[in-house]
Amino acid sequence: MAAWSHNEHNNMTKETTFSEKGRALFLTAMMVLSVVAMTASFAGAAAAYNVGDSSDVNSGEMEINSGDAVWQGQTAIITESSQSAESDSVVFNDSTVELEDDDGDWLRDLDVEDGQVEVDTDNLETGTYNVTVNNDGSSSVDYRVEFDLRTHGVTGEFDDATVTNVANSSSSNTSLEIDSDRGDLQTNVSASGLDADDLVSIFTQYDSASELEDANPDNSIVYIDTDDDEIVLDGRDEFTADFGGIDAGDYEFSIDASDTTAEDTANITVTDEEISAEFVNSDVNVGQGDLAEIPIELENTNDAYLKVGDVDNSGFESLVHIEDNSDDGYDQITLNYNTFITGQGDEGEAWSAEEEDVEVTPLNVEGNLSEPLAGTEYELSLGTDVNSDEDDIQSETGTAFLNVQDYEGPSDITTYTVPEDDLGSLNDLDDLNETVVTETNEFAHQDGVIVAIEGYGLSGALDDGELADSISLQIEEEDIPNQEPNPRDLSEYGEFLNSGEDNEYNGTLYFALDLAGTDLYDEDDLSTGFDVTAQANDSAFFLEEDEEIDLEHTISIDERSVEWDDSAESAPAVDGAELTGETNVAPGTELRTQARSVGNFTHSPDAVVEEDGTFTATYDFGDYEPETEFTLRVMDPASDAEHEITSELYDAELPNIELDTDAPSEVTVGEDATLDVTVSNTGGSASDEIEVGVVIGGENTLNENITLDAGEEWSNSFDFTSEETGDVEWSVVAGDNEETGTTSFVEDGGNESDSGSDTGSDDESDSGSDSGSDSGSDDSGGDDSDGDDDGTPGFGVAVALAALLGAAMLALRKQN
Template identity: 30%
Template sequence: MLDVTSDRDTQSQYVNITSDSFNADELDTIFSGVSPAIDHGDEDVLTVELADDTSYETSFSEIDEGTYDFNFDVTDSQSSDNASVEVVDSRLDYSIENVESVEQGAVSNITLDVGQGSSAAITLGSTADGYATHAAISDIEDEQIVVQFDTNAVHTNPWSVHEDSNASIADADTSVYKSDSFTADKPFPAYNWDLSIGDEMSNDDPKTNEDYSLNNEHDRGRLVVNDRAEIGDVTTHTAPASDSLENLDDFEDTTVTETSTIAKGDHLIMNAQDFGAEGLVQEISDSDAANLETALAEEGIYVEISEQTSGPINDPTVWNSSVGTNTDNAATEANALSLTGITVDEYSGDLIFVVETPAGLETGNSYDVAFNVTTDNTYVSNEDETVSKESELSFEDREVSWDDISSLPATEDATATGTTTVAPGTELPAEADSPNDQGGFVQVADAVVTAGEDGNNQFAAEFDLSDEATGVTFDLYVEDTQDSTVNDELKGVELVEANADEPEPFEYGVSTSPSEPVKGDDVTGTITAENPNDDTMSENVTFTFDGTTKFDETVELEGGASDTIVDGATLLENASAGDYEWELTADGEVVADGTLTVEDPDKGDGSDGSDGSDGSDGSDGDDGSDGSDGSDGDDGSDGSDGDDGEDGDDSDDGTPGFGVGVALVALLGAAMLALRRQN
C-alpha cells in the first residue's frame, strides 16, 4: 500500500519513482494501483501522477524476500521522500519444533512454529491405533506457541495452550475418538504416538466420520509416552506453627525442614518425591470433592499414622485420610486425618501436602507413618503394583533451653545460644535483663531456630551489649510464642571484656612402664596434666583402658601448674600378648587415644632371627634380613643387631606401644608421651 499526503495547494502532482533494485517496468508492476505511467523513455524512472491524500495498492507477489529502498521526487519542485519495504514470505508454513517425552499421567509440552498463521490444527494418534484426537488452535499471535497434551485427561479433552503462549483452544474445537476397549478407567498407553500439524482439518466432525486427516499436512512428529515410574521416597518435614501453609507462596515463604521429629503444634508436611503425573495432580486439585483427602482417596491415595505400641489388649490406634470414602481402608470419623495444601502451580513432580496432626497423638511417643497408593488408582492395575512407603515419626513436647552460658562479651553482636524441639524458622523472643543493682539494662532479640540432628534444633539470640559496663551480671530469658509455659531462664550471666581470650585446654602426657611390654609383664600407666593458662582452671578427665575406666575425676590446676594425675596405676598384671585400646577424654572430648601392644617373645620379633653363636661380628655382613647370623663367630660387640627388623605384624602402628605418637617416643628411648589437645 502506497499512502500519499501533501501540503501543496494542488490536488495532484507528478512524481518520479526510482530504486536501485528495479527498472521502470518492474516499478510499474509493483505500483500497479497507480494511474497509468507517463512514457518518457527512461528505463530506470517510473513517472506517475499521484493524487493528494490517497492510498494506492502495491504488489510484491513476484518479488523475492528482502529489503528494498524507493525514492520519490516531485517533478516540478525540490520536494522528495524515500521509503524502505521488507518483503516476506506470506505463505503459511507450520512445523513441530519440539515434543516433550513424558510418563503416563504427565502433561507434554509441544512447541509449534506457525509462522504468520493465526490458526492451525493438530492431531494425535489414528483410528487404527484405537485412539485419535484433534484440536483447532485459534487467535495465534506469536510465531511460536506451546500447546499441552494431558495424558491423564485423554478420555475427555487433553488439549490446552501453555499459559505463556498467545493462542486459544476452545472445548468445541477438540474431539476424541476411542475404541470400545479403551474404557474411562484405563490409563493412556505407553506408546510412540504420531502427531501431525496443518492449517485445518479435512472435515468438520472428525470423531463421527472417523477421519482425522488434515487438508494440508505441513509436518509430523511423535509424542513418546513412557510407563509410569516408581514413586520415590516419601519424606516428612516440619514448618513453624506460626506460619500459614495454604498455597504455594506460603510454602516458599516459610522454612520447611526434613525431619522425623515433630514438636507438638508445628506443621507436619509429607512429600512424595518423584510422584510425577502432573495431569493426575491437576485432576485431584480441580476435583469437586468436598476436601483434598476425599479427592486423593478417590484415586486410591491415602496417608496413615499408626501407634507403635498399644498395650497387652487393645489394638494400635490408626488414623488415616480415607475416612468417608468407599475404599477398603476407610477410617472411622474419629480417626480421620485431614490433608491440605496441595497445589499444581509450578508443580515440580513432588506431591506435597500438610497433614493435620490428630489430637490423639501423645508426646514422647513414636508412630509409623505410611503413604499408600492402592488399586483404585488409575495407574495401579494389580496388587503387585500397589505402593506403601513407610517411615517413623517422633512426636515431642515443645521445649526451649539455654546452653550452659557463664558469660557473654560486651560486643554489639553478643550471641547467646540454646537448644529446642520446635521447628527451624521459628522466632523465639529473648531478653537479656540486668537488675538495677548490676547493669540496669534490658535487651530484647528474636532468636531464630536452625536445624539440628534428630530434632535437637538450635536457636541463637544476638544482643547489642557494646555500651554496657563489664563485670555486671544479667539474666537470659527465652519463651515460645505458641505456649508461654514453654520457657527457660538463665541467671547470673557475667558481661566480660570483648577481647577476653578463650582459655587454652590442658596439656596431657601419657606413658606406660615398661614402654614396650612383653607377655607376662605387669604394666602400669602414668598421666600428667599441665594448665597453660594464667588462671586456675579445671577439666573433667576420664581415662579408659581396654574398656575399663581407670580414672574419672575433675582435675583443677592453678595457672601454669602441672601435676601427675595418674601415678603408676596398674593397667595389666601378668599381661597376655595382644593389643589393648585406650582413650583419654577431657570435658567429654577425646584428647588422646591409641593402642598398647604386648609382644610374645616366644614368637620372635619377626625379622630379628636368632643371634647365632654370638661369635665375632666380622663385617657384620650386610644388614639384609638380619635373620640367623650364621657363623658370626665370637660375640665381639654382638653386632648392631641390624636394623632390628620391622617387628612383623605387631600392630597397625608397626611398633609396640600406644600407637604412632607413643611409638615415636619409644623409639627415642623416652617413656613419656606429651599430647596436646587442639582448639
C-alpha cells in the same frame, strides 16, 4: 458518335462509381460509428452496473424542524411543513431566506426552490444556526428555524496488519472493525487497486457483484457501486474479510460515512507467502498421567489443527483446533496436553495453551478411556486445514511422536518441618520455596509437617485439582497393642502444594499438614509416633496382578522446648556478645529472649532458630562491669516453653574456660557408648594450664593438662561399654568446670528413656546456682595449687573423690 457515347458512358460510369463509393464510405462510417456508439453504450451500461437499492443508503438529506440536530455534511431541508421556533409552520413568501449564526449575524442568503430551502453543511463549522424567513407584504410574519450542527467520528482498523492471499486458508482471514460515536452509520468502503468485485470477494463469500446479486444472501453490504468501485457497509461492527486470491501489495482502505464528512483509513499488507505449521521437537516425552508440553510454530497463519494418535494404531485419537487470537501472533505456542484425563469426558479440559489469547478447541475424539492414556508411542500430526467432517487433518505440514512412559508409582517418603507462623501462608510451591524448610522426622508440637511423596508424578491429576484415587496417602499413630489402626487421609489435615508462577511441580508431591489441634493425637500426651504411608494395590492402573506399593515413614511429635547452652552461664562484658542455646522447634522460628540485671539493664533481642536447632541471641554488655549477674530467659512465642538461667559477665580480655560434654543416656548391653568432651576458651587471652580429667565407671580414663589460646578449643571422645545391665556413671572436669552423667545399659528392646544425653553440670536445673557458688574460685581460669595439694596430679578434689568412691563400690561388689 458511338465511340463518343462509349466514352461518355465510361465517364458517367466513373462518376456513378465515385458517388457510390462516397455513399458506401458514408454508410460504412455510419455503421462503424453505430457499432462504436453501441459498444460505448454497452460499456457505459456495464460501468454503471450497481447491486442493491440506492434508496437504502443514507442520502444525507434531512428534513428538519426548529431545534433539530444535523451532522456536518448532511443537507438540512426546511419546508412549509417544518416547525419554526415560534411553533408555527413555516410560510415562504419571498424567494430567499437568511442563514445566520447563533449570534444572529448574517452568513448568506439561501434560495427558496419548489417550496423548500436546502442548507449545505459541508463547509459550516459546528455550532448553532438560524434560518430566518423575513416575509414582506401583507403577512408580515417572520419565521426562524434553529438547528445544531454536530460532527461525529468514524474509525476503521483491520485486526491484522498482514495477511496472505492463500485461498481457503485462515492466514488470509482477518476482520475490519468500523466504529463511531454515531449510531445509524453507513460507510462507503473502497481501496485503490481494488474494484467492486474484489471488495465483494473480500467481504463476502462470493467472487463478484453479479454472483452476490444472483445469490441475494443476507449480508452487511447495503449497496455496490461498480462505477466508483466501492461498497456500502451497514452499522458499527466487525466485518469479516478474506483476502484469498487478492494480489499481493499494500492497500489503504477509505472508510467514509455515506452521508457526512466523517472519514478514516485502514491499512493492510497482503503477501503471497506460504503458510505452515510445524512441531518444534520431533519427539515429545512425557510420563503417564503427566502434562505433555507440545511446542509448535505457525508461519503466516493464526490457525492450525493437531491430532494425537490414530485410533486404528494406538486405539485412541484426539483432534483439536488451535487459534492464535493475539494482536501480533506468537512465534511459538506451547500446548499442554493432560494425559491423565484425556478421553474421559470433556476433552476441552485436557487441552490448553500457555500463551494468552490462544484458544484450543476439541473437534473429534475416538476411543473412550477410563484411565490415563496408556504408555506407548503416539503419532502427532499438525496441519492448516481439516476435512469437511472435521475428524482428520487435510493439509498436513508437520509430524512428530508423543512418547508416553509407563507410570511406576511413588518411590519414597521424606518429611520436613516449617515454622508454626509460616504454615498458614503455604498455598503453592512458590510459598514453600520462600519458607525455611528443614528435613527431619522429629517435630515439635504446632510446627508444620511437610510430607514429600517422591516419584508421585501424575501432574495431570494435580493440574485438574485432584489426586489419584488409586494411591492412598495416609497417616496413623504407631501400632498400639489391643487397638485397631485408625489411618486417616493426609487431605484431612492439609492440602497438596501445586505449581506456582516461579516453581513448577517436578513430580514430588508436597503436603502441608497442620496436625496441632486435630483429633489425630492428644496434646496432653505427646512424644507420639506416627506412620505416614503411601499404598496402592493391583487395582491401580499402573500395577499388574498381585503387585502392590507400600511405603512407610515414621515421625515423632514432642513438646516444644528451648534451653540455653551451659556456655550461656557466662557472657563477655562487650557489645555484640553472643549467647547460644538449643531447641526442637522448626528452624526459622523467631524466639524471644531477655537479659535482665535489676538496676542495670534489660535487653530483649529476638533469636532465629538455625538449621541445626541452635539459636543465638546478641547482646550489648560493653557498658557493664565484669562479675555483674543477670537473669537470662528464652521464650517460645507459640507455646509456654521457656528456659531461665543466671549468668554472669566476665572480663573479655581474660581467658574464659567452658566445658561441654555429650553422652547417650541409654545403650544396649555390649554396644559402645561414646562420651564427647570439648573444652574451649571463649575469653580474650590465652589460658594457664587447665586440668582435664575424665572418670568413667570409677576408672580414671584421662588425666591431662592443656593450655588454650583465645578462641581455641580441645576435644576428645571416649568409648565405653558394659556386658551386663546397669548404670555407668561418668564425670569430667576442666579447671573449675565439672559435668557428670549416667549412661544406662539395657537389654535389647528395653524401654526407652528420655531422648538425648543425661549431661550437664551439677544441679543444672537450679537456674545457675552452680555459677553463683563457683564464682569465688574461678578468678583467672583455674587455681592450680588446689589441684596439686591433694596429691593426685592433674585431678581436682571432686574427680579424686569420685575415683575413690568408684573403687570402694567395686571392692564392695567383689566382697558380696
